[in-house]
Amino acid sequence: MTTTPIAVVAHAASDVRVEEVPEPTPAAHEAVVAVAYGGICGSDLHYWQHGAAGESILRAPMVLGHEVSGVVAIAAADGSGPAAGTPVTVHPATPDSYLGSAARLPHQDGAFATRVALPATMLRALPEGLDLRTAALAEPAAVAWHGVGQAGDVRGMRALVIGSGPIGALAVAVLRHHGAAEIVASDLHELPLRIAREVGADRTIDARDADALAAVEADVVVESSGTLPGLQTAIRSARRGGTVVLLGLQRSGDVAVPIATAITRELHLVGSFRFRDEIDEVVAALADGSLHVAPVVTHVLGAADALAGLEVARDASVSSKVLLRFAIPDGRRAADDDADDETRA
Numbered sequence: 001m002t003t004t005p006i007a008v009v010a011h012a013a014s015d016v017r018v019e020e021v022p023e024p025t026p027a028a029h030e031a032v033v034a035v036a037y038g039g040i041c042g043s044d045l046h047y048w049q050h051g052a053a054g055e056s057i058l059r060a061p062m063v064l065g066h067e068v069s070g071v072v073a074i075a076a077a078d079g080s081g082p083a084a085g086t087p088v089t090v091h092p093a094t095p096d097s098y099l100g101s102a103a104r105l106p107h108q109d110g111a112f113a114t115r116v117a118l119p120a121t122m123l124r125a126l127p128e129g130l131d132l133r134t135a136a137l138a139e140p141a142a143v144a145w146h147g148v149g150q151a152g153d154v155r156g157m158r159a160l161v162i163g164s165g166p167i168g169a170l171a172v173a174v175l176r177h178h179g180a181a182e183i184v185a186s187d188l189h190e191l192p193l194r195i196a197r198e199v200g201a202d203r204t205i206d207a208r209d210a211d212a213l214a215a216v217e218a219d220v221v222v223e224s225s226g227t228l229p230g231l232q233t234a235i236r237s238a239r240r241g242g243t244v245v246l247l248g249l250q251r252s253g254d255v256a257v258p259i260a261t262a263i264t265r266e267l268h269l270v271g272s273f274r275f276r277d278e279i280d281e282v283v284a285a286l287a288d289g290s291l292h293v294a295p296v297v298t299h300v301l302g303a304a305d306a307l308a309g310l311e312v313a314r315d316a317s318v319s320s321k322v323l324l325r326f327a328i329p330d331g332r333r334a335a336d337d338d339a340d341d342e343t344r345a
Contacts, residue, residue: 005114007063008038008306008324013051016064018306024117031081031120032074033088035326037136038112038303039067039166040313042226042249044100048310055252056103065112066092066099069135070326072123073115081120088123089135091142091279098274112306114326124279127287133300134286136323137170137293141282144170144224146275147247148178151220155179160218162207162234163225163248164192166321169199169296171222171247176200177291184216186233187225189317191298198295213237224248228255235262235269243268296321 007021026032044064046053072086082088090111092099099118100110111118126135144167148154159180161168164187175183176199185196186207193204205212207230214236223234226248234244235258244267262269285291299322301309306324313322 003114003327006303007113008065008303009061010047010051010058010064011061012058013049016048016307016310018304021063021113024115026074026076026117028078029076029080029119029121030117031072031076031123032115032117033068033070033090033111033123034073034115035068035070035111035113036132037069037300038065038324038326039136039140040309040322040324041065041067041140044112045310045314047102049314053102054249056101058102058107059105060107062100062102062107063109063111063113064100065110065324066090066101067136067139068111069126069132069138071132076120078120081123082125086123087126087132087135089126089138089279089283090118091122091124091277092139093274094119094122112303112324114303124283127283130283130287133297133323134294135283137296137321138279138282138286140166140321141170141174141286141291141293142275142279143167144174144247145278145282147171147222147224147245147272148174149278150245150270150272151222151243154220156181157219158182158216159184159220159222160213160216160234160237161185161196161201162213162221162223162230162237163187163227164196164201164204165224165316166296167247168192168222168224169195169320170293171224172196172201173199173291173293173296175220175222177285180220184218186213187316191317192320195295195298195320199292207233210236218242220245222247226250228257231255231257235267238265238267240265241267243270246271249273297323299323300325
């Protein structure tokens with residue numbers, strides 16, 4: 001605990017800095033976590049590129065990051081939560097806040113920092129055998145788990161995932177875990193299509209091939225691209241009576257979709273946003289190996305190189321999930337700790 005902590009701080013559009021920050025001062029119900037890995041999310045990219053994520057506008061400097069794993073350095077003084085030395089992943093929500101969010105003022109700082117004070121209720125102790133790097137995927141995997149859950153029981157069904165970026169690929173992995181009979185995935189780029197196959201897709205389709213996608217006639221379509229063409233394709237690719245899960249966040253305002261098709265096919269359109277407590281099921285599935293997510297991580301960079309990590313993460317043709325590596329506390333090791341910055345794309 002002697003190294004001066006650093007954090008990845010968004011100041012404005014195109015202005016993200018890696019800065020020295022004070023040691024965290026925890027409240028009685030908070031633990032200090034030495035962060036090991038942090039995954040760059042689409043919201044982090046939006047704050048960096050646009051100074052806003054949807055309607056959450058950056059009005060003051062804010063620490064980014066909500067997909068993190070680490071080790072408890074100081075347990076909560078009130079006795080709640082895991083003991084010091086416990087490896088953990090983080091559920092980034094409280095009833096009225098989310099880590100790394102500018103939805104309110106003052107903003108809620110995130111956890112892209114060497115050490116952070118977090119409510120003990122956010123911490124999930126890792127089961128034996130679940131490494132810190134994989135555990136950094138628990139939060140986005142929970143988003144995918146919740147999204148697939150919005151479709152109900154998918155066992156024996158044909159599923160189509162539109163957009164195979166990090167969340168789409170994780171949705172493929174969850175669909176495989178949940179027993180879908182056939183999984184088809186689409187994207188514009190070969191790298192995400194390859195990753196989708198590696199985590200469980202039976203076949204993949206170029207997103208520009210509208211006829212091939214429409215011919216899928218899926219029981220369940222998970223729209224994870226967050227694009228208007230993706231949403232239009234999702235509706236056109238669902239069979240009569242099928243379900244379309246709107247997992248990708250569309251832009252604010254009105255969007256033009258083939259609603260007549262949804263009506264005449266009696267489709268079920270259901271939204272999905274973040275998750276509730278599914279992260280607990282995800283942690284268990286990651287630990288027992290039944291949820292296969294390792295191929296989703298394509299890059300691991302040191303936290304000091306956060307700007308380079310953001311640059312890589314915004315190019316979907318060369319990356320999927322990009323992790324920032326902070327300290328690996330107490331001598332613990334993980335899959336890439338002996339290596340320099342990793343690239344598997």
